Amino acid sequence: MMKKFFPVLILITLVIFGFATKDSMRYLPNESFGTGEVLKYKVHYGPITAAEAVINVSPEIHTVNNRPCYKATVYGKTNGSFDLFIRIRDTWQSYIDTAAIVPQRSFRNIEEGNYRKHETVDFDHYANKAHVEKKKKSKRERKTYKVSDNVQDIVSGFYYLRTLDFDNMHVGDKTTVQGFFDEENFDMEVEYRGREVVNTKAGTIRAIKLVPRMPKNDLFNGENSITVYLSDDKNKIPVLIQAEMFVGSVKINLYDYKNLKNKLLFASK
Numbered sequence: 516m517m518k519k520f521f522p523v524l525i526l527i528t529l530v531i532f533g534f535a536t537k538d539s540m541r542y543l544p545n546e547s548f549g550t551g552e553v554l555k556y557k558v559h560y561g562p563i564t565a566a567e568a569v570i571n572v573s574p575e576i577h578t579v580n581n582r583p584c585y586k587a588t589v590y591g592k593t594n595g596s597f598d599l600f601i602r603i604r605d606t607w608q609s610y611i612d613t614a615a616i617v618p619q620r621s622f623r624n625i626e627e628g629n630y631r632k633h634e635t636v637d638f639d640h641y642a643n644k645a646h647v648e649k650k651k652k653s654k655r656e657r658k659t660y661k662v663s664d665n666v667q668d669i670v671s672g673f674y675y676l677r678t679l680d681f682d683n684m685h686v687g688d689k690t691t692v693q694g695f696f697d698e699e700n701f702d703m704e705v706e707y708r709g710r711e712v713v714n715t716k717a718g719t720i721r722a723i724k725l726v727p728r729m730p731k732n733d734l735f736n737g738e739n740s741i742t743v744y745l746s747d748d749k750n751k752i753p754v755l756i757q758a759e760m761f762v763g764s765v766k767i768n769l770y771d772y773k774n775l776k777n778k779l780l781f782a783s784k
Contacts, residue, residue, distance in 0.1 A: 547677040551774040579619040584610040609670035663693040677751040704728040716770035721747040749777040
């Protein structure tokens with residue numbers, strides 16, 4: 516009798532303490548974006564239109580790590596005479612878990628002048644690990660890093676912000692986004708600064724104003740050097756981004772969009 520009892524006891528223990536807790540990822544409601552969304556931007560460096568950027572979500576749901584994911588891609592390129600100064604062709608991609616709104620996998624393909632970087636990051640949210648693979652000429656380098664719960668990459672972090680409820684926030688309230696970028700963990704503090712009306716190439720839009728606190732670096736001029744404006748509607752799409760850099764001011768301005776999940780609301784004239 517005891518010989519039969521112990522295998523059953525072990526099986527029950529495994530089910531309760533193992534399989535039952537395996538799928539421990541969070542669930543976040545998302546009414547702001549879905550498949551097929553396309554956002555297009557002009558990038559202004561001072562008075563010059565220096566580049567264009569496109570952010571899109573694939574029309575299909577993809578499966579990564581046995582989880583359904585949105586495939587979000589950011590593509591940026593310099594244009595015209597600015598190509599002669601520095602030619603940029605950058606692609607950032609994130610497979611974002613449809614339920615947890617965290618990245619399951621991310622890619623970076625960077626081409627800036629003579630600089631090249633090709634990187635893939637696979638996230639294991641159950642073990643809190645990020646597996647980084649970098650391609651260097653003919654070699655591949657692999658490393659594993661410990662990461663925080665519900666960690667974000669740069670692309671997925673923007674989509675996560677779009678799921679937040681800003682209606683219950685007060686000016687000065689802060690949200691912390693735990694991220695992993697360039698093989699380092701970071702905490703990005705984002706401050707809610709209220710509502711404003713902004714002029715974009717797509718029209719005049721009521722917007723939610725956010726200021727992420729930047730760590731000290733050689734690119735941006737101060738910790739409050741970036742301001743992000745999200746549309747003040749259910750979509751919460753980025754409509755305008757302003758950045759003060761050591762080399763000058765940069766403005767990323769929405770000029771076209773399609774397949775939004777909700778109607779984009781413009782400011783009344």
